[in-house]
Amino acid sequence: MxxxxxxxxxxxxxxxxxxxxxxxxxxxxxxxxxxxxxxxxxxxxxxxxxxNQAARRMRTGRSRLLAVRIEQTQDGMNVFDRFLHGLTESAAKAGYRVILYSADDDRSEIATFDDLLGAYEPDAFVLTGTHYGDVRTSWLAERGLAFVTFGRPWGMPEGGDHPWVDVDGAAGTAAATRHLLDAGHRRIGFIGWPEGSGVGDDRRSGWVRALGEDAEDSEAGVLERRTDGSAAEGEAAARELIAAGATALVCVSDSVALGAMQAGPVPVIGFDDTPVAAAIGLTSLSQPLSEAAVRCVRVLTRLLEDDSPDKPDHVLLRPSLVIRRTA
Amino acid sequence: MxxxxxxxxxxxxxxxxxxxxxxxxxxxxxxxxxxxxxxxxxxxxxxxxxxNQAARRMRTGRSRLLAVRIEQTQDGMNVFDRFLHGLTESAAKAGYRVILYSADDDRSEIATFDDLLGAYEPDAFVLTGTHYGDVRTSWLAERGLAFVTFGRPWGMPEGGDHPWVDVDGAAGTAAATRHLLDAGHRRIGFIGWPEGSGVGDDRRSGWVRALGEDAEDSEAGVLERRTDGSAAEGEAAARELIAAGATALVCVSDSVALGAMQAGPVPVIGFDDTPVAAAIGLTSLSQPLSEAAVRCVRVLTRLLEDDSPDKPDHVLLRPSLVIRRTA
DNA sequence: TCTAAGGGTTTGAACGTTCAAATAGCGGTA
DNA sequence: TACCGCTATTTGAACGTTCAAACCCTTAGA
Missing domain, CATH: 1.10.260.40 (lambda repressor-like DNA-binding domains)
Structure with a gap:
């Protein structure tokens, strides 16, 4: 038939x-x-x-499509695919579909915006991986296009204000640090990313804050190493910190934490609760990704369907500590 | 502007x-x-x-969209997101975009087909996770819709012939087994999935075949356990096999292999080369996912653009053994 | 000279929807 | 009776593209 x-x-x-x-x-x-x-x-x-969405779109200019970039997975220890899954589901509930694109850098992503807008007219974009000097958001904002970012606008000047959803990395590392303090540790190290990464600096700040709460130890600044995010550098950093007297480690990512675990039997906490963490029993901070996806869709539907709010929505969610073998 | x-x-x-x-x-x-x-x-x-694709579609009925279901990730140790990434890229090169949907089972997936066809008219579907008695393919075939599966049509009766792309699991496990034989092992165990899983039986058959090549050991059948695919059952199975004299293990998945590694210091080879395998140094079989994605797109463009071939395309790719610490 | 053929280009219509304006029906008021 | 105002519904047009058919021009053959 x-x-x-x-x-x-x-x-x-x-x-x-x-x-x-x-x-x-x-x-x-x-x-x-x-x-x-x-x-x-x-x-x-x-x-x-x-x-028929094509016919509707012809008349109304609305496609009921949300465009999302599928991220390059380097070591596969990322969080994006779970977010994407959630986004697909909550978009569907709101009557939208997700259309994918890929791009190597901001510039080519902007070229793709243009392409997509000409050909498929997505109603909105969902951006991930925001960073300092992100030109994508300004490009979209200048044209009055609807979008939300999963990630805060790091270091945006005045006016660069747009809707976003994010996870409070600092709250996460603070919780991790307090967990270690509660276990009696007093010399807790931090292994991070190079300065200037919004996400990395944010996560670091939670560790600083939590240590500050504890009066006993204020020499915190020295128990810290920055890495490129690889497991190899994570291991090296961990050895140095242990030699410097650290008895427990908070890490900016699971990848780094995985390396740190090889350095010796000290408690280690990672970030992102990737499948790798689950597999090897690494205690880690879990981002509420489905919730984030739901909120992204909610922000967008409000933008698209209700009369647009005068103030853009900002949503900050808290990660949760998943305790396993390593801490 | x-x-x-x-x-x-x-x-x-x-x-x-x-x-x-x-x-x-x-x-x-x-x-x-x-x-x-x-x-x-x-x-x-x-x-x-x-x-303007909407206008074009109105006239021609062609949307230049490929619909793909985003898979539920249970333990995250899967292969789908890398395939999806490849698919997005090669589809883009061929002038198509990927539109996502999700579904919990075959029935709801078919309902979604119907939905999507009414609203967005995707030009074709890419199905993953084919299995015995897969009703999705027959539903699509009955209606003359274009699709390709990533995965063979396991146990299809006559007529149930459609285009597919797949990776030769048996060739993979055979290569893994030979690798262990070359290293001098003679008692090589296999940890699998329950009988009746097309993929699982295929992977098992490669192990059987490779052992058959070696005349010395024909009592192979006993050095074998079936599991639900979890790391926990993998570990239990590995202990039994080691107790039964196995000196090396070939596993149906990285998840199972991860469990097997905990059972003792015998060589272990997994399947899928997931991020977890890379992280923990597990030797594993890597599927050529980008290549598979490219081939899926090629099969579809041939179906959609050239005059449809009288025989459906079948593509079988070989996985490659990635040798790491564990074997 | 007339007709045929064919390459290159244009014209009108149609795809399925929604917007904007027109129409019908009806009760109430002047 | 005539008119107004309101609600419920219908009609015509338009979105941007491509199909099918028509048209124009040139060249070739009878």
Missing amino acids: MPEKVTIADVARRANVSRQTVSNVLNSPDLVREETRERVRQAVEELGYRV | MPEKVTIADVARRANVSRQTVSNVLNSPDLVREETRERVRQAVEELGYRV
Whole structure:
């Protein structure tokens, strides 16, 4: 049986009304008399009618598509695919679909924005991996396009204010550090990323803050190493810190933490709760990714469907500590 | 600066030709005289024209979208996200975009097919995770819809023949087994999945085959355990096999292999080369996922653009052994 | 000279939807 | 009776593209 195309005209004929009335039942039900509405609904049901998004888009300029960049996985220890899964699901619930694109850097991503807008007119973009001097957000904002970032706008000047959803990295590392303090540790090291990474600096700040709470140890600054994020550098950094007297380590990522674990039997806490952490029993901070995805969609629907708010939405979620073997 | 909409009519005006000629330059360049073609191309360039896919789709019924289901990640030790990344890239090269959906089981996936076809009319579907009695493929085939599966049609009856791309699991485990034989092992165990999983049985068969090549050991069948795929059962199975005299283990997945590693210091080889394997130094079989993605797209473009072949394409790729610490 | 053929280009219509404006029906008021 | 105002519904047009058919021009053959 070939898939028969059911159009709004077919439904109209069946329900003995005009095309427009059917359209109204679907889009502005309150314009239609109760009885008619029911009749139309039944016809829709019986014929299995589904709105043709291409035709709708032609008329309204709305595609019901959200464009998302699929991230390059280097070591696979990232968090993006779980976020994407959540996004697909919550978008679907709100009547949107996710369309993917890939790009190597900001510039080529912007070129892709242009491409996509010409060809598919996504209603909004979801950006991940925000960073200092992010030109993507300004490009979109200048053109008045709808978007939300999963990640704060790090170091944005005045006016660079846009909707975002993020996870409070500092709260996470602070919780991790307190967990170690509670276990009696007093010399807790931190292995981070190079300065200038918004996410990395944020995570570091939680460790600093938590140590500050504890009066006994204020020489914190020295028990710290920066790495490129690889397990190899993580291990080297961990050895140095242990030699310097650290009895426990908080790490900026699971990848680094994995390296640190090789340095010796000190408690280690990672960040992101990747599958690797689960597999090797690494205590880690878990980002509420489904929740983040839900919030991203909510921010966007508010932007697209309700009258746009005068202040952009900002959502900051807290990660949770998943305690395993290593701490 | 607001994004100006450039239509085919704008280009036509600029190049002093009709709409249709512009359309021909884009779609059937050989119909247009060299000189005119060049003039049109320049106008396209200058105005930054991009075809409006919604309008095109209205007329032709072609959306240039490929629909893919985003897989539920249980333990995150899967292979799908890398495949998806490759698919997004090679689809883009061929002028297609990937649209995502999610579904909990075959039935709800079929309902989603219907939904998507009504609303977005994807030109084709890419299915993953084929299995015995897969009703999705027959649903699509009955309706004459274009699709390719990443995974063979396990145990399909006559007529159930469709295009597919897959990785030769048996060749992989055979290579792994030979690698262990070459290292001098004679009692090589296999930890698998329950019987009836197409993929699992295939991977097992490679181990059987490779052992058969070696005349010395034909009591192979006993050095074998089936598990639910968890690391916990993997560890238990490994202990039993080691107790039974196995000196090396081939595993159906990295997850199981991870468990097996905990059972003792015998060589272990996993399957899929997940980030976890890389992180813990597990020797594993790597699927050529980008290549698989490229081939999926190629199969589909042939199906959609060239006159459809009378025989469906079948592509079987070989995994490669990534040797690390554990074997 | 007339007709045929064919390459290159243009014209009108159509895809399925929704916007904007028009129309019908009906009760109430002047 | 005539008119107004309101609600419920219908009609025509338009979104941007491509298909199908028509048209124009040149060249070739009868």
